Amino acid sequence: MEEQVDRLVEKTWKKLQATPSSERLMIAVSGIPGSGKTTLAAIVAQRINDRWHAEHKGTPTKPGIATFLPMDGYHLTRAQLSALPDPHTAHARRGAAFTFDAPAFLTLVKSLREPLCAETGTIYAPSFDHAVKDPVADDIPIAASSRVVVFEGNYLSLGSGGAPEWAEAAGLMDELWFVEVERQVARRRLIERHVRSGIAANAEEAARRADENDLLNGDVIVTGGLPVHEVVYSKDDGQWAPTTQNVDKERDAYSG
Template sequence: MEEQVRRLVNKTWEKFQTIPRSRRLLIAISGIPGSGKTTLAAVVAKKLEDLHDRHSPGITNGAPLAAFIPMDGYHLSRSQLDALPDPVTAHARRGAAFTFDGQSFLALVKKLREPLCTETKTLYAPSFDHSVMDPVADDIAIAPSVRIIIFEGNYLSLNKSPWNEAAALMDELWFVEVDFAVARKRLVHRHVKAGIAKDAEEAARRAEENDLVNGREIVDGRLEVQEIIISKDDASWAPEEASSD
């Protein structure tokens, strides 16, 4: 993973040097559940911020340049799932594309595409509180200084509205490719550790009946992407943080 990250960080940094100061560089990383996309996105964002600090010592005043925005915050809340026509199925399939607020995500991307100027205000994205299994509104600040944004989520390269509309606004789409058996193993571990499932059997059932079903849609409906990153079953691809998708 380290070599892939180094290449992607260097490529992104070089591309960033070519864009006007009034513009942000937006990259969306997608992949099936358990692919390691969260791990990759977080590492890339941190290393870009480290590069920024190294190239601008003493003059950044703590203003961040790079941000990592996970799509988890755009899950429909449990109360919103309750209000859907078939709430039982909605809860069982939480993590499927229809259980996300894609329009709100698209609205954020459109705001981030507006030119930066002296009047630009801090924008906010939602996060996801795993202790209560619900989103937290306006929890991730995106300051005007942030000019590189790494988005991460299952459906960010899905050729279905509104995801494809958001994808069209990105500078690059990256896809983390993983063997479904490797993803299943990671998901079982993750679901048990997070308390989403009481044991490995229940976790495996959830992975097969929901996560990997979603994964098939993600793979079959993928848009053309600029980068395909191979996620392998080794220690460098630590399991993603606990997630409900």
């Protein structure tokens, strides 16, 4: 795990040095539910901040040069789901691409693509409150000093099978990374997660949710994926594989 994460951090750091001071370096980490993309994105953002602080010890403490930004805050609210033509299906399939506000996410990405200047202020993104099961508006600050934004979400490299805004947002990223995982590994992780978080009352209910929602969404992500710069393989033991694949050609269809 360490060797692989270190390489990705080093790559990100070098790309940051080559990025004009008026621009942000934007990386999108995607994968099917249960792949481990959240963990990877958060680690990379934290390591970049750690390195920046280590090299700027005399600088007053700031929010950091990197921001980890999950797309969970772009879930449609429960009220919005209820207002859709088929509210029962909308609630049952929450997490599917159509249950996210893709246009709002694209608006955020475009705002972060604007040149940085003396007048640039803090931009705010929504988070997701799992206790109330709804987004929280303007809860994640992206300061003007944040030169690296590491996005994380299921649909950040989706080219087909969802709203066109996903592909447009992906086209504005500097790097697209995809975390690949065996389907059964993801399924086991999802069952454990759903029971632990209280989303499901027991393993049987959690398995049904994984099969009837999460992994169906995963199939859309796999079959509709865009070309990516990095493919990262998440192993059965929860650790990252020793190496990543650099891919400059179209990603093959994943087996899930």
